[in-house]
Amino acid sequence: MPAINSRRAPTKGDQREQSLIDAARAVFRDKPIGQATIDELAGAAGIARSGFYFYFESKQALLAALVDQRLAEADDETAEWLAAEGLGRDELRRGLAAGLARWKVDGRWLSEAFISPDPGPEVMHVRARFVDEGCTLFSKRIQRDARAGLTVGGSPDLIAKMAVHLRGIMFADVYANPGAYDEDELIDTLTDAILRLVYGADPTEAGR
Incomplete structure (x- = not known):
């Protein structure tokens, strides 16, 4: 019987949240946060605009x-x-x-x-x-x-x-x-x- 790993594997939600953080790192390298749009950040993460607000209330929260x-x-x-x-x-x-x-x-x-x-x-x-x-x-x-x-x-x-x-x-x-x-x-x-x-x-x- 395989050993039980006590560490929880990342869920799809965890992965999407991390994708948004990674996307923000890339986008914010090139332009000020005030010039980046929610659509741009969501698109860079490969999710819909509505998906952005599921994880973060604002660009500042991201x-x-x-x-x-x-x-x-x-x-x-x-x-x-x-x-x-x-x-x-x-x-x-x-x-x-x-x-x-x-x-x-x-x-x-x-x-x-x-x-x-x-x-x-x-x-x-x-x-x-x-x-x-x-x-x-x-x-x-x-x-x-x-x-x-x-x-x-x-x-x-x-x-x-x-x-x-x-x-x-x-x-x-x-x-x-x-x-x-x-x-x-x-x-x-x-x-x-x-x-x-x-x-x-x-x-x-x-x-x-």
């Missing part, structure tokens, strides 16, 4: 779902460094490089979701959770290294928030100004700036 999936992607990007010991410069640099690569592809809708002052209540709610969760994970790592006497002191929560916002602002600027930066230099400088903020050390001299 963008919120897309931002929610970005949470998992960001977790994957930072997981290696969050689990590392000490400075972990190489791990942090790889995570930042992965995040920048994502911004270069999805920067249009990421900017609307994370930089726009008023992306709508649905997106604002998910954005706040995204920032809070990212800062919490970062802060826990700082607290761990503070107990080991490795950090410069100060509020781990505040330092984490500074680092997370610095990362987001720089990625948004790279997207908004293509070709303005040498990307390897930017990633190296951002990596070392974050590590100096947390550890007060020159990462090129403190060991990697």
Whole structure:
């Protein structure tokens, strides 16, 4: 008798909902959310307009779902460094490089979701959770290294928030100004700036 898999297989409804999210990712890469139509998003997902409203109340609700999936992607990007010991410069640099690569592809809708002052209540709610969760994970790592006497002191929560916002602002600027930066230099400088903020050390001299 085959073993019972406890994980529920995706239903057709799950697949249609994911198709809409995937379609939104593609459409929002090319045009602002205000210019995308419900018909366009539904058509890109291969469903009828009426089907769109079965899963999402509005384009902003769909963008919120897309931002929610970005949470998992960001977790994957930072997981290696969050689990590392000490400075972990190489791990942090790889995570930042992965995040920048994502911004270069999805920067249009990421900017609307994370930089726009008023992306709508649905997106604002998910954005706040995204920032809070990212800062919490970062802060826990700082607290761990503070107990080991490795950090410069100060509020781990505040330092984490500074680092997370610095990362987001720089990625948004790279997207908004293509070709303005040498990307390897930017990633190296951002990596070392974050590590100096947390550890007060020159990462090129403190060991990697």
